Amino acid sequence: MAYDALVEYNRSPYDVDARALTFAEVYEKMLAERINSPKPPSRSTIDAYRVAFQHLTHLHSVRMADLRLDHLQGALDNSGLRYSMQVHVLNLMHQVYKYALKYDIVEKDYSHYAQINIENDNEKGVPFTDEFRKELAKLWERLAIPNTHTPHDCRHTFSWLCDKYGVDMFTKKLLMGHSLGTSVTENTYGHRNLEELRAELEKICH
The missing domain is CATH 1.10.150.130 (Tyrosine recombinase, N-terminal domain)
Structure with a gap:
C-alpha cells in the first residue's frame, strides 16, 4: 500500500x-x-x-x-x-x-x-375546476373587479408584497413552493419554524 x-x-x-x-x-x-x-x-x-x-x-x-x-x-x-x-x-x-x-x-x-432518484414534488397541487372558475368570475363581476386577472395573479401579488415589505427571500421561496435551485427547501418548511415564518408574513400585515 x-x-x-x-x-x-x-x-x-x-x-x-x-x-x-x-x-x-x-x-x-x-x-x-x-x-x-x-x-x-x-x-x-x-x-x-x-x-x-x-x-x-x-x-x-x-x-x-x-x-x-x-x-x-x-x-x-x-x-x-x-x-x-x-x-x-x-x-x-x-x-x-x-x-x-x-x-x-x-x-x-x-x-x-450523483443524481436525485425521486419525483420532483415541488409544484404539486389541485387545479381549479371549470365550475370554480365560473363562480370566481361571477364573484369578481359582483365586486366590479376587472376581468383581466387570472388565479395565478394571486402568486404574483404575494411575491410582489414579499419584495415590497422585505420578507426574507428564502422564506418567500419556501412559502411559494419554489425550488431554490442552486441557491431549495427542507421538507415542508425547510429550516424555518412556524414562528419564524409568521414573523416574516407579519411584515406584510403591518
Missing part, C-alpha cells in the same frame, strides 16, 4: 496533509472562503448550506480522497428527504468538490455523477 501511494504521488504530486482532510473539514474551509470572498453568498444561501450539511452526517468523518460515487448516491437515496431538499444537498456536494478540486484535495468530482 505504501508503494502504491508513492507511485501515485510521483505520478501526480499532491499535498499529503490536504489529502487527509475529511468531508467536514473541506466543507468548513469552503464555507469560510465563500463567506470571506469579495462577493459572498446571501445569508439564505449560507443557511441552506448549513442545513444540507447536517443531512450528510455519514460523510463528515470520511476523507475526501476516499469518497466515491456510492457514498454520495447513498447519502441522497437513503436520506428520506423531499426532492427540493435533495437538490439542496446535491448542490452542497458540488460546492465542496469544487473547492476540493481547486486545492488538489481530490482528483475527480464524483458529485458530477
Whole structure:
C-alpha cells in the first residue's frame, strides 16, 4: 500500500496533509472562503448550506480522497428527504468538490455523477375546476373587479408584497413552493419554524 501511494504521488504530486482532510473539514474551509470572498453568498444561501450539511452526517468523518460515487448516491437515496431538499444537498456536494478540486484535495468530482432518484414534488397541487372558475368570475363581476386577472395573479401579488415589505427571500421561496435551485427547501418548511415564518408574513400585515 505504501508503494502504491508513492507511485501515485510521483505520478501526480499532491499535498499529503490536504489529502487527509475529511468531508467536514473541506466543507468548513469552503464555507469560510465563500463567506470571506469579495462577493459572498446571501445569508439564505449560507443557511441552506448549513442545513444540507447536517443531512450528510455519514460523510463528515470520511476523507475526501476516499469518497466515491456510492457514498454520495447513498447519502441522497437513503436520506428520506423531499426532492427540493435533495437538490439542496446535491448542490452542497458540488460546492465542496469544487473547492476540493481547486486545492488538489481530490482528483475527480464524483458529485458530477450523483443524481436525485425521486419525483420532483415541488409544484404539486389541485387545479381549479371549470365550475370554480365560473363562480370566481361571477364573484369578481359582483365586486366590479376587472376581468383581466387570472388565479395565478394571486402568486404574483404575494411575491410582489414579499419584495415590497422585505420578507426574507428564502422564506418567500419556501412559502411559494419554489425550488431554490442552486441557491431549495427542507421538507415542508425547510429550516424555518412556524414562528419564524409568521414573523416574516407579519411584515406584510403591518
